[in-house]
Amino acid sequence: MFGKVLIANRGEVAVRIVRALRELGVTSVVVYSDADRDTLAVRLADEAVCIGPTPSAQSYLNMSAIIGAATSHGAQAIHPGYGFLAENATFARACADNDLVFIGPTAQAIEMMGDKNIARATMARIGVPTVPGSDGPVTDVSQAVRFAAVVGYPVLIKASAGGGGKGMRVVEDEASLESAFIAAKTEAAAAFANDEVYLEKYLLKPRHVEIQVLADTQGNAVHLCERDCSIQRRHQKLLEEAPSPALTPKLRARMGETALRAVREVSYVGAGTVEFLLDTEGNFYFMEMNTRIQVEHPVTETITDTDLIKEQIRIAAGEAISFCDRAPLAPLCHAIEFRINAEDPDRHFWPSPGTITALRLPGGPGVRVDTHIYQGYTVPPSYDSLIAKLIVWGVDRAEAIARGRRALQELVIEGIQTTIPFHLRVLDEPDFADGVVYTDFIETHFGL
Numbered sequence: 001m002f003g004k005v006l007i008a009n010r011g012e013v014a015v016r017i018v019r020a021l022r023e024l025g026v027t028s029v030v031v032y033s034d035a036d037r038d039t040l041a042v043r044l045a046d047e048a049v050c051i052g053p054t055p056s057a058q059s060y061l062n063m064s065a066i067i068g069a070a071t072s073h074g075a076q077a078i079h080p081g082y083g084f085l086a087e088n089a090t091f092a093r094a095c096a097d098n099d100l101v102f103i104g105p106t107a108q109a110i111e112m113m114g115d116k117n118i119a120r121a122t123m124a125r126i127g128v129p130t131v132p133g134s135d136g137p138v139t140d141v142s143q144a145v146r147f148a149a150v151v152g153y154p155v156l157i158k159a160s161a162g163g164g165g166k167g168m169r170v171v172e173d174e175a176s177l178e179s180a181f182i183a184a185k186t187e188a189a190a191a192f193a194n195d196e197v198y199l200e201k202y203l204l205k206p207r208h209v210e211i212q213v214l215a216d217t218q219g220n221a222v223h224l225c226e227r228d229c230s231i232q233r234r235h236q237k238l239l240e241e242a243p244s245p246a247l248t249p250k251l252r253a254r255m256g257e258t259a260l261r262a263v264r265e266v267s268y269v270g271a272g273t274v275e276f277l278l279d280t281e282g283n284f285y286f287m288e289m290n291t292r293i294q295v296e297h298p299v300t301e302t303i304t305d306t307d308l309i310k311e312q313i314r315i316a317a318g319e320a321i322s323f324c325d326r327a328p329l330a331p332l333c334h335a336i337e338f339r340i341n342a343e344d345p346d347r348h349f350w351p352s353p354g355t356i357t358a359l360r361l362p363g364g365p366g367v368r369v370d371t372h373i374y375q376g377y378t379v380p381p382s383y384d385s386l387i388a389k390l391i392v393w394g395v396d397r398a399e400a401i402a403r404g405r406r407a408l409q410e411l412v413i414e415g416i417q418t419t420i421p422f423h424l425r426v427l428d429e430p431d432f433a434d435g436v437v438y439t440d441f442i443e444t445h446f447g448l
């Protein structure tokens with residue numbers, strides 16, 4: 001095991017990683033920007049080092065400053081958390097070049113999954129179901145017209161370098177294909193410096209179901225069931241749950257095995273997530289693979305009784321997955337995570353930074369809160385608006401929902417606006433209670 005690990009992140013995930021390291025008996029070093037001097041991770045970590053000014057380009061994305069801090073503080077490994085440098089192949093390589101272990105997959109695996117078109121082609125080649133579409137990039141309009149005619153409208157133009165909903169265009173008919181194709185390419189070029197696009201049939205009313213996987217360097221690979229992330233607003237997840245209300249044990253086993261086939265094909269190592277769309281007939285299609293630990297990992301930790309951050313660290317240190325001979329194939333309970341953002345749901349979810357004047361965290365049975373906030377903490381305007389994750393669980397979905405409602409009512413955050421009241425409205429929707437959730441849920445139920 002490592003003696004010292006550097007955490008290249010901030011906020012609740014930095015706190016989460018400090019906790020895992022402490023339990024493993026590993027010394028933690030957290031980096032921070034000028035804006036984050038007074039944060040909980042800085043207070044809880046064994047060591048802390050300022051790596052630059054507030055803008056993330058000069059701090060949390062500053063590779064040389066982070067690697068310099070790791071080297072000068074004697075860390076053997078770097079945990080990137082999520083966001084920032086977590087899926088940056090250049091950073092993973094820079095770590096290796098400086099004799100530092102990047103706690104995550106290889107640069108090669110990050111690169112290959114980062115190109116959504118290559119990832120899709122690789123999955124199609126090994127028989128993982130993909131949405132009907134172009135086999136490869138679409139380079140001119142006439143080619144797009146031909147593919148669209150074969151798969152049928154509506155079609156979706158996606159950027160190869162995109163993902164997470166960025167650079168996508170829905171096309172309803174041939175008349176609008178040319179302008180959408182040009183717009184998608186222009187947008188992709190500006191956003192990713194890569195204008196390559198491909199085409200898929202656009203699925204109506206899909207659910208977003210993703211499989212958590214772990215693979216170690218000793219040849220073990222396990223899946224840890226699914227998370228249902230259908231409740232999103234403009235590609236920002238609001239709440240996640242597991243198990244998915246849409247899966248049967250048989251479908252779970254098939255999706256899990258499919259995700260593991262993907263993992264083995266690319267010799268994946270570490271924690272990862274294979275994203276699928278599930279259509280209304282129970283067909284599932286590979287979307288993309290996230291080569292990082294995700295925000296919603298506590299949902300999986302809860303339903304499988306595991307510690308994914310500790311497993312990531314163990315795997316990076318060359319150890320085997322601690323439970324690889326007894327991976328839970330069925331969820332032990334039902335869990336829901338509510339993302340508490342410093343945003344005003346009454347004002348188009350506009351960011352609401354500021355000082356937290358009063359804070360009451362919920363407790364009692366089936367409640368976990370992952371957060372870096374405290375009374376008197378000032379949420380800076382400079383970063384992501386996630387300030388807490390409330391995770392609740394129960395023996396079944398109904399109990400988890402009741403606990404969620406109860407815990408959201410106990411949770412008080414004063415001084416800023418948050419997404420707490422919006423979550424209560426979601427829980428009150430009859431369709432949510434019935435598990436009838438699709439990726440257009442927020443749009444259709446709230447007009448947002």
Ligand code: MV4
Pocket residue numbers: 131156163164165166200201202203204206207208229230232235275277287288439440
């Ligand atoms: C799709 C789709 C429908 N058909 N692909 C959005 C993010 C990216 N990961 C994939 N996305 C979608 N791809 C086909 N062929 C609908 C979406 C989509 C979506 C997916 C997951 C969660 C929320 C979503 C919201 C809108 C669209």
